[in-house]
Amino acid sequence: TAGKTIKCKAAVCWGAGEPLKIEEVEVAPPRANEVRIHILYTGICHTDEYTRSGKDPEGLFPVILGHEGGGIVESVGEGVTNVAVGDHVIPLYTAECRECKFCKSGKTNLCGKVRATQGKGLMPDNSSRFSINGQPIHHFMGTSTFSQYTVVADVSVVAVNKEAPLEKVCLLGCGITTAWGAVVKQAGIKGSSVAVFGCGAIGLGVINTAALVGASRIIAIDTNPGKESWAKKFGATDFINPTTALKQDQKIQDHLVEITDGGLDFTFDCTGNVHVMRAALEACHKGWGVSTIIGVAAAGQEISTRPFQLVTGRTWRGTAFGGVKGRTEIPGLVDDYLKGTIKIDEYVTHHRNLAEINDGFHDMHQGNCIRCVVDM
Numbered sequence: 001t002a003g004k005t006i007k008c009k010a011a012v013c014w015g016a017g018e019p020l021k022i023e024e025v026e027v028a029p030p031r032a033n034e035v036r037i038h039i040l041y042t043g044i045c046h047t048d049e050y051t052r053s054g055k056d057p058e059g060l061f062p063v064i065l066g067h068e069g070g071g072i073v074e075s076v077g078e079g080v081t082n083v084a085v086g087d088h089v090i091p092l093y094t095a096e097c098r099e100c101k102f103c104k105s106g107k108t109n110l111c112g113k114v115r116a117t118q119g120k121g122l123m124p125d126n127s128s129r130f131s132i133n134g135q136p137i138h139h140f141m142g143t144s145t146f147s148q149y150t151v152v153a154d155v156s157v158v159a160v161n162k163e164a165p166l167e168k169v170c171l172l173g174c175g176i177t178t179a180w181g182a183v184v185k186q187a188g189i190k191g192s193s194v195a196v197f198g199c200g201a202i203g204l205g206v207i208n209t210a211a212l213v214g215a216s217r218i219i220a221i222d223t224n225p226g227k228e229s230w231a232k233k234f235g236a237t238d239f240i241n242p243t244t245a246l247k248q249d250q251k252i253q254d255h256l257v258e259i260t261d262g263g264l265d266f267t268f269d270c271t272g273n274v275h276v277m278r279a280a281l282e283a284c285h286k287g288w289g290v291s292t293i294i295g296v297a298a299a300g301q302e303i304s305t306r307p308f309q310l311v312t313g314r315t316w317r318g319t320a321f322g323g324v325k326g327r328t329e330i331p332g333l334v335d336d337y338l339k340g341t342i343k344i345d346e347y348v349t350h351h352r353n354l355a356e357i358n359d360g361f362h363d364m365h366q367g368n369c370i371r372c373v374v375d376m
């Protein structure tokens with residue numbers, strides 16, 4: 001198949017808010033510094049739903065969504081040296097070129113090499129590898145894992161241990177890695193108090209990693225009472241449901257400050273709700289509390305707080321992909337999974353085939369779904 005266009009099935013979103021449609025798509029061969037991947041499994045992340053719904057200001061249609069995949073390299077373009085045909089790989093929506101200002105800074109995982117074209121739904125040469133009857137279809141996040149075959153930039157893919165089941169380690173393509181990085185790259189969590197807002201895959205991953213690094217107290221907060229047992233299973237010491245636990249007119253942040261002798265050392269927003277982000281910041285301890293935004297908010301949404309909250313020593317920060325450099329760090333996470341030091345299996349609550357992918361999106365809204373893995 002190398003050098004030839006491949007016809008395969010993909011889930012295409014033709015317009016904002018529309019369900020995905022399974023289509024036969026043509027996937028052109030990889031050009032220079034590109035890699036064509038046979039995708040075997042993909043998770044569905046809340047961010048796929050966010051873009052499908054039309055809330056993403058960067059959303060483009062028609063598009064092949066998906067960014068939490070695992071697959072096998074089918075062919076490579078000229079000049080590709082980091083992966084080879086047959087490698088088991090995870091596509092990376094946060095590239096790592098190791099050459100740009102960002103990569104060389106040692107300060108961030110955000111890479112500048114392909115981000116501009118990625119945001120336009122195109123490959124780095126400004127064209128698409130996907131088409132249906134000659135009509136180009138947009139790429140998404142540089143990964144488009146809702147296709148049986150996809151093409152990515154070589155800086156946007158990493159090879160991993162072949163002993164690891166792709167139906168599990170595909171989840172390292174986003175959610176679990178994001179949560180892990182958000183905690184391990186934040187100094188000082190050992191021995192500290194932590195509050196986690198939102199107990200989806202991201203929040204549970206933050207809870208689990210905080211427990212792993214030795215946080216002294218981990219308070220999980222979720223409006224869904226069904227999340228209490230999940231949070232405790234992943235290492236939370238306390239669970240608060242703000243819809244039932246608060247006194248009349250009491251805010252969650254005030255309750256948290258009260259029960260923690262002045263506030264938390266660290267808080268995390270894993271909801272994407274800007275009001276929750278404010279509560280998370282204001283639940284931080286005066287003088288040193290640090291609040292990290294992981295959730296993604298809709299176009300037009302803005303955060304606010306009294307500047308006095310920051311003047312008095314709280315820090316507001318955020319993270320993309322947990323600050324993780326995918327090519328450098330994901331192979332180690334796969335090995336950690338094989339050694340049993342990080343959980344993955346525990347997050348998988350639902351399985352679907354490609355034909356049922358819309359049901360997978362529906363599962364996600366049910367509140368009992370942590371991650372749905374799609375068998376492509």
Ligand code: NAD
Pocket residue numbers: 045046047050174175178197198199200201202203221222223224227242270271272273276293294295296297319320321322369370
């Ligand atoms: P999810 O929908 O599975 O989980 C969100 C949880 O928040 C749910 O359990 C829900 O009940 C809870 N919740 C909703 N409103 C709440 C409120 N007012 N107070 C407390 N809890 C509330 O989503 P997920 O897959 O875990 O993703 C979480 C967020 O992280 C999404 O916004 C997603 O887009 C974002 N995300 C960001 C990155 C990144 O790199 N920054 C990576 C992955 C996901």
Ligand code: AHE
Pocket residue numbers: 045046047048056057058059094110115174296297298299320321
């Ligand atoms: N396109 C959106 C922003 C979406 C967003 O924040 N994406 C996160 C990853 S979410 C993964 O589930 C991210 O990594 N952002 C950094 C980047 O470079 O996109 C918008 O609002 O415009």
Ligand code: ZN
Pocket residue numbers: 045046047048067068174175
């Ligand atoms: Zn994601």
